[in-house]
Amino acid sequence: MRTALDSHVPTDISRRDLQLLQAVANGRVSCTRSVEPDFFVDGVPCCDHLAARALARAGMVRTADLRAGLHLPVQLTSAGRDALATAD
Numbered sequence: 001m002r003t004a005l006d007s008h009v010p011t012d013i014s015r016r017d018l019q020l021l022q023a024v025a026n027g028r029v030s031c032t033r034s035v036e037p038d039f040f041v042d043g044v045p046c047c048d049h050l051a052a053r054a055l056a057r058a059g060m061v062r063t064a065d066l067r068a069g070l071h072l073p074v075q076l077t078s079a080g081r082d083a084l085a086t087a088d
Helices: 015-025 051-057 078-087
Strands: 029-031 040-043 061-063 074-075
Touching: 015 029, 015 040, 015 051, 015 074, 015 078, 051 061, 074 078
Parallel strands: none
Antiparallel strands: 029 040, 029 074, 061 074
16 A cells, blocks of 8 residues: 555555545545445445555545444544645
């Protein structure tokens, strides 16, 4: 993944990654409950599975709760908020 060795903020985050993080911050993203989650933005499947899964693996996003359901809300972690703040 593209994370810095000494920080939670990525060193090489793409514009697409930032847009996906912003969509999460705006409450527009849900995901499947899976080891490799599929993301949905505004109910539409996210076409960039690699970016979505990389953000999840990097710990920048997580499901907002663990209830049962097909699509769970996604929220930013502190690392995700830091990445958005650094990009501004």
